Amino acid sequence: MRLAGTALLLFVLWLLMSGLYKPMILGFGAASVVLALIVTRRMDAVDGDRIDLRLKPLGFLQYLAWLMVEIAKANWAVTKVILSRELATRQHLFAVPYSQKTDLGQVIFANSITLTPGTISVETESEHFLVHAVNYHDDDIAALADMDARVTATEQGAAA
Amino acid sequence: MTFLEALRETVSWVLILSGGFFTIVGAFGIWRFRDFWARLHAASITDSAGMILMMAGMCVQAGFTLITVKLIIIGVFLFITGPTATHAVANAALVSGRRPTEAPGLTGTEPQR
Numbered sequence: 366m367r368l369a370g371t372a373l374l375l376f377v378l379w380l381l382m383s384g385l386y387k388p389m390i391l392g393f394g395a396a397s398v399v400l401a402l403i404v405t406r407r408m409d410a411v412d413g414d415r416i417d418l419r420l421k422p423l424g425f426l427q428y429l430a431w432l433m434v435e436i437a438k439a440n441w442a443v444t445k446v447i448l449s450r451e452l453a454t455r456q457h458l459f460a461v462p463y464s465q466k467t468d469l470g471q472v473i474f475a476n477s478i479t480l481t482p483g484t485i486s487v488e489t490e491s492e493h494f495l496v497h498a499v500n501y502h503d504d505d506i507a508a509l510a511d512m513d514a515r516v517t518a519t520e521q522g523a524a525a
Numbered sequence: 526m527t528f529l530e531a532l533r534e535t536v537s538w539v540l541i542l543s544g545g546f547f548t549i550v551g552a553f554g555i556w557r558f559r560d561f562w563a564r565l566h567a568a569s570i571t572d573s574a575g576m577i578l579m580m581a582g583m584c585v586q587a588g589f590t591l592i593t594v595k596l597i598i599i600g601v602f603l604f605i606t607g608p609t610a611t612h613a614v615a616n617a618a619l620v621s622g623r624r625p626t627e628a629p630g631l632t633g634t635e636p637q638r
Contacts, residue, residue, distance in 0.1 A: 381598075384591045433577075440547065440574040443566055447554035454563055456625045458633035479608035482569045486608075487615045488636050495636055497615065497625055499566040 439481035457501035540582030548575035
C-alpha cells in the first residue's frame, strides 16, 4: 500500500516535471520510478529510519498563511532599518523556549524564526533555541512565544 | 490586449518589481552593515521577500501551465532550504567562537557546553 502510494507520487511528480507524453518518454519515467523504489527498499534494509509527518493539514495551512503575514511585516521592519540614515541596530542573542514534541515541529519553529527577517535561530539546545535579533525589541520574546504556541497547535496529538 | 491580459501583466510586474526592490535592499544591507551577524539579517530579506515576490510574479506570468507547477516546487524547496542554510552559517559562526556585538545594556545568552 505504502509502496503503491510512493510509486504513484513519484510518477505524478515525474509527469509534472517532464511535460512530455510520448510512449517512449513515459516508459523511461516508469523505469526510473521502479529504479527509485528498488533503491529505497534496499536502503530501508540498512536503516529503517522514517520521518513521521504528524501535522494537522488544515491547521498547518492556516499557520502558513499567518506566517506569510509575519514575514511581510518583518521584511518591512528590517528594510526600514537598512534604509534608515543612522542604521539603528540593537543586536541581541537570547534564549527562546520551545514546546514542540516532534522533531518536525521543532524544525518548523526554528525555520519560521529564521524565515522572518530580523531574527535567526542560531543554536538548538535541550529546552530552548538561541535566537539572534538584529533590532531587538522588548516585545520580541512575547511575539516568539506566540509563534511557538501556534506551531505546537499544528502538531497532531497536541492538546487541542 | 484584453482587460484580463492587462490585469495579469500589471499584477505580475508589480510582484516582480517589488521582489527586485527587496532583493536590492538585501544587497544594499549587506553592503551597509559592518559585521557578520547584521549582514545575515540583510541577506534573509533577499531570501524571503525577494524570492517569494519574484516567484509569485513569475507564476502569474506563466498562468495555469506546467511552468507554474515547477516554479511552485522550486519555491517550496527554497522556502525550506533558505532558512536551513542561514541557520547552518550562523551556527558555524557561533560554534567557532564568534559572538554578536551586544547592544548597550544587553547581555547575550552564552550557549551551553
